[in-house]
Amino acid sequence: MFLHGKGKILTAVFLLLLLAALSLTAGKIDEVGDATIIQLIVWRLPDPTNPETSNRADCAVINEFIRLFPKIFAEKYREKYKDDPEKYGRYSWDNVKIQLRTFSGIQIEGMGMDSGPLMAIAGGVAPDILYVNFRQSDTYIQNGFLYPLDKKEDNYISGMTEEEKAFQFHPKTLPVIKRKGPKGEVHIWAKPTGGIMGKVILYRKDLLNSVGVPFPKNDWTWQDLYAACRKLTNPEEGTYGILFTGGMNESSNWINYLWSAGGEVIHYNKKTDKWQAVFDSEAAVEAIDFYTRLSAEPWKDSKGIIRYGYAVKDPSDWQKWNLGKIGFFASYIDEKLFQTINPDVLGMVPFPIGPGGHRAAELNSKMQGIFAGIKDPAIRDAAWEYLKFVDSKDAVEIRTRIMVEGGLGRFVNPKYLRMFGYDDIIRLAPTGWEETFNIAIASGKPEPYGRNCQMVYSFITKPIQKAERMEKDGELSAEPEKRRNQLKALLVNAVDIANEKMIGNVPPEEMKVRRIVAWVVLVLIFGTFALIFQKIIKTFxxxxxxxxxxxxxxxxxxxxxxxxxxxxxxxxxxxxxxxxLALGSKMAFQDYQLLENSTWSGVDNFANVLWDGEWWSAVWNSCCYSFLVVTLTFLPPVILAILLDEIPKGKIIYRVLFYLPAIITGLVVIYLWKSFYDQTEYGVLNSIVLKIPAIGYILLGLGLFILLFFFAKRLYSHQSYWVGSCFLLVGIALFLFSYSFAHNIFKSLPDSTAWYHYPFAVLWQPYEWLQNPKTAMLCCVIPMVWAGMGPGCLIYLAALKGISPDFYEAADIDGANFIDKILFIVVPILKPLLIIQFVGVFINSWRNSALILAMTGGSYGTEVAGLKIFFDAYTHLKFGPAAAMAWILGFMLIGFTMHQLRILSRLEFKTTGNKE
Incomplete structure (x- = not known):
């Protein structure tokens, strides 16, 4: 009876969870009493608990729409729905209300709009109203995610008056929203919300005043910005020139300088109907040179410490901007509502004029579209009415009125203050802001919106970060012509990759060769899988x-x-x-589409992956990551367990100390270590490293080498040459790694430094732990070691208790030392456990990439194979190539797995120790 009752409870819980999951998928229509409720899921809605005036204005618009919807429905839809119950459903359409809900889903930090909506669509839980920006628009249109808004039968845009169209559609947005769809048909696919936005530069008046930098004017230039940033940057006081956005989308900062230099990101040829990446022009070289100087130019502060650049890029640096520690920051200015910032503290100015008198910056709009996957036309009609109302003249009047009543009317565009009769407020508006907005819009360039441009920033970011690294490592030439050639080469390589992977420009002859090689590889893959599975069956x-x-x-x-x-x-x-696995494998041979019909592509996905340099770079990164994970998370717990087992007193205290990090949540571990890795001298690691003299690193390296040398020596004496050589090589590697810090110290010393000062010299400049490809991967592994070493050693501690003391006593009689006992007693007895743990650690090292995603986002040489597959599938919607990558990766790992399974099949487990 108890089990029967418990089963009912479990069934009820399961059904509730199922209903909750279904409620997240899309809007729906419910009948509650005598009312019919249309539920609409919107990507973002204002938070009603937020007391800010601008948010209250948005909430007022939403509430007004909810209030007016029954009237709108009665006038436009009621009779039509009643006349066609087969199409619209057999509901009571006499009393219709609407309910709006905000979509909730997972997102990747720094890639919110690139990851969240696409993962929701891929997961089948897309909202009814999608957010769309310029860069995403082609991806959404060509994949069939957006419903056309200008179909005559729907009477959406065609039902608007010319006055309404002029008010809600800015001419500069039309090329983005009105374009060819997946079948070649031209439609309007999205609708601007909140007006058009232009990029401007905000500056801290208080900080500029404190160092004597004059406020920039509308005619300022690149050189004015550069000179101001140099004067503002003082790491000793924690002040910096400009705040950039880092990570994989860092190039969103750079394209504004590209346009201001007279260059373009992507070009559309109307005759051929093709797009082409063109960010390798001479103007692009000028822009990347200037951006690299802002980001990484070496200079010395008042203490002689070498610094790099005048910009900060970490997400945590936002707090510095809020505290007035950063001089400049690029932000948007909205057509409907200017920045609600304190004009006494912050100023606003257009982007600086570049070489040749060019000025341009990004133009964008918070567009929204109707999800094409909506099946119920009543929900789609309600979605259109929402889109139309929230940016209508009535909605803008409500926002303007509430902003004025809230004392923030001066931040509203004077155009709308005049329109709605608030002329007396105009004189209170911050001086020059209207002119700044007009310049930003007039000179603005739409964010790249060509073919597959959702991916464009990732392609442009790589040469930018490479140039920055070369500048910091002293690899960029000081000679102008040679320097330009180096930067040009980086851009040309990136453009070639973008045209191939983003645009899809591959010559037919080359594609033919790729297909032949792909067939050969596929035969090898399936043949190898068949043989290995046959051996696995035979083994067991x-x-x-x-x-x-x-x-x-x-x-x-x-x-x-x-x-x-x-x-x-x-x-x-x-x-x-x-x-x-079986269903997903089909994707590897398809041009897979989430909503449109998928077509068979043969072996093209494999052909392109095999020639994808970024994929093989990710595989190499995975090998490095796996080696670090296995080396640092497999062996140290064993060593720690042995040491803890040998401690004569305080064993419990030491075990608790080492286990404590395990009780900290993963999120806390990530933020804790990111703060440790702070690239300034105030970071925890840098504050330690900067105090250690060169001789300290050399002695540390020697100590590690000597320890492993003794292990190798004992192994050599027992004819274990291969294992001994491994210990010796690891010892040499650890010594060289430690010595590299001392080498950096020696390089930074002036030539006039006396020889006896060298051993006691310290690092002058802070180390960029996560921003340096040489250390970024190691820094991603260390938190895993720190948090997992304690729990990892528990199983070995338990196993050590099973070793009979007789073995140790016999070893003592034979004259064995501590190292001998480890090598010839502990390791042989624990070998089965070590093998099992090794297999698990190795396989997980290829699967676990979440920590890298959180620490670096895959930047700075840390994009491993798992992340590459994830990004291609869920942020670029290239499910076919991602499936092909997964098959190739599986082919590479299956041999090792088979070898380990054969070893496990031969293991015999016996009891050890005292049997009393």
């Missing part, structure tokens, strides 16, 4: 299995309970592992 099949099976059969009656216990496990593995 008893020698007399066929005889026993013929004699006894499956013996269902005898082992009925065993079979019943196995069924849930086998079914679970089939359901969540092999069935998705």
């Amino acid at each position: 099949t008893p020698k007399d299995y066929s005889v026993q099976k013929k004699k006894n059969g499956w013996q269902f009656q005898k082992y009925i309970w065993a079979y019943l216990i196995l069924i849930p496990a086998v079914a679970s593995v089939l359901l969540w592992q092999y069935i998705p």
Whole structure:
């Protein structure tokens, strides 16, 4: 009876969870009493608990729409719905209301609009109203995510008056929203919300005044910005010139300088109907040179410490801007509502004029569209009415009125103050802001919106970050012509990759060769998989299995309970592992589309992946990451367990100290270590490293080398040459790594430094732990080691208790030292456990990339294969190539897995220690 009642409870919980999951998928229509409720899910809605005036204005617009919707519905839709119940449903359409809900879903920090909506669509839980920006527009249109808004039968845009169209559609947005769809048809696919936005530069008046930098004017230039940033930057006081956005989308900062230099990101040829990346022009070289100087130009502060650049890029640096520690920051200015900032503290100015008198900056708009996956036309009609109302003249009047009543009317565009009769407020508006807005819009360039331009920033960011690294490492020439050639080469390579991967420009002859090679590789992959699975079956099949099976059969009656216990496990593995694997493998041979019909592409996905340099770079990064994870998370817990087992006193205290990090949540560990890795001298690691003299690093390296040398020596004496050589090589590697810090110290010293000062010299400049490709990967692994070493050593501590003291006593009699006991007693006895742990650590090192995503986002040489597959699938919607990558990765790992399974099949487990 108890089990029966518990089963009911579990069933009810399951149904509730299922209903909750279904409620997230899309809007729906419910009948509550005598009312019909249309539920609409919107990507973003204002928070009603936020008391800010601008937010209250947005909430007032939403509330007004909810209030007016029954009237709008009655006038435009009621009779039509009643006349066609087959199409619109058999609901009571006499009393219709609307309910708006905000979509909630997972996002990647720094890639919110590139990850969140696409993952929601891929997961089948897309909202009814999608947010769309210029860069995303082509991806959304060509993949069929957006419903056309100008179909005559719907009477959406066609039902608007010319006055309404002129008010809600800015001419500069039309090329973005009105374009060819996936079948070549021209439609309007999205609608601007909140007006058009232009990029401007905000500056801290208080900070500029404190160092004597004059406020910039509308005619300021690049050189004015550069000179101001140099004067503002003082790391000793924590002040910097300009705030940039870092990570994989860092190039969103740079394109404004590209346009101001007279260059373009991407070009459309109307005759051929093709797009082409063109950010490798001479103007682009000028722009990347200037941007690199702002970001990484070496200089010395008052203490002689070498600094790099005048910009900060980490997400945590936002706080410095709020505290008045950063001089400049690029931000948007909205057509409907200017920045609600304190004009006494912050100023606003257009982007500086570049070489040749050019001035341009990004133009964008918060566009919204209707999700094409909506099946119910009533929900789609409600979505259109929402889009139309929230940016209508009535809505703008409500926002303007509430802003004026809230004392913030001076931040409203004077154009709308005049329109709605608030002329007396105009004189209170911050001086020059209207002119700044007009310049920003007039000189603005639409954010790149060509073919697959959602990916464009990732392609442009790589040469920018490479140039910055070269500048900091002293690899960029000081000679202007040679320097330009180096920068040009970086851009040309990036443009070639972008035209191939983003635009899809591959010559037919080259594609033919790729397909031939892809067929050969596919035959190898499937042949290898077949052979390996045959060997796996043979390995785990008893020698007399066929005889026993013929004699006894499956013996269902005898082992009925065993079979019943196995069924849930086998079914679970089939359901969540092999069935998705089989269904997903089909994607590798398709141009897979989420909503449109997928087409077969043969071996093209494999052909392109095999020639994808970024993929093989990610594989190499995975090898490095796996080596670091195995080296630092597999061996140290073993060593720690041995040391803790040997401690004569205070064992419990030491074990608790080492285990404590495990109780900290992963999120806390990430933020804790990111603060440790702060690239200034005030970071925890830098504050330690900057105080250690060169001789300290040399002695540390020597100590590690000597320790491993003794291990190698003992192994050599017992003819274990291969293992001994590995210990010796690791010792040499650790010494060289430690010595590299001392080498950096020696390089930074002036030539006149006396020889006896060299050993006691310290690093002058802080180390960029996460921003330097040489250390970024290691820095991603260290938090894992710190948090996992304590729990990892527990299993080894338990195993060590199973080793009989007789072994140690016999070893002492034979004259064995501490190292001998480890090598010839502990390791052989724990070998089965070590092998099992090694297999798990190795496989997880290739699967686990979440920490890298959180620490660096895959930048600075840390994009591993798992992240590459994830980004291609869920942020670029290239599911076919991602599936092909997964197959190739599996082919590379299956051999190792087979080898480990064969070892595990031969293991025998016996009891050890005292049997009393």
